[in-house]
Amino acid sequence: MSRVWLAALGAAAVIACGGDDDDGNGPTDFFPDVAGVYTVQGQFDGVDPSDMSFTGTVTIEQESLESSILTGTASITIVSSSGNTTVGNAELLNAGVDLGGNVAFTIEQGAVTSWDFTGEKAGDLLTGTHDLTLGTESFTGSWSGQRPAP
Numbered sequence: 339m340s341r342v343w344l345a346a347l348g349a350a351a352v353i354a355c356g357g358d359d360d361d362g363n364g365p366t367d368f369f370p371d372v373a374g375v376y377t378v379q380g381q382f383d384g385v386d387p388s389d390m391s392f393t394g395t396v397t398i399e400q401e402s403l404e405s406s407i408l409t410g411t412a413s414i415t416i417v418s419s420s421g422n423t424t425v426g427n428a429e430l431l432n433a434g435v436d437l438g439g440n441v442a443f444t445i446e447q448g449a450v451t452s453w454d455f456t457g458e459k460a461g462d463l464l465t466g467t468h469d470l471t472l473g474t475e476s477f478t479g480s481w482s483g484q485r486p487a488p
Contacts, residue, residue: 369400379393383477383480394415394425396455400435409429411430413427413428425450441456441464452471465483
């Protein structure tokens, strides 16, 4: 599902750059600044947080406010009563932001087949939902990430 969302995000970026005339001023719309190191935490739907939750950091890099494309890494530990699983320094895949401050990215590593995150920026906070495929199991839930104020 995130690939469809990302395709729509790309189309929005192209549309946002449309109407650029040759006066040298370039596009007038800028993407929100979402770059930074976020301390993240999250829960899983229908699962007691004491049985399974996650914490970690997501580092988002943004080359320019004129581009929707993001890069970065994530280091997240899933804390579970049956044992912890760590995703360490995983590259953010299909990462982007739209003009409204909606962020999406995917991480993959080891036992994590795919972990899709979507979130909305409000100040220095990202909040949203995630969809984790861990082996043959799938889990959804909510997450938030806070970056230090500039």
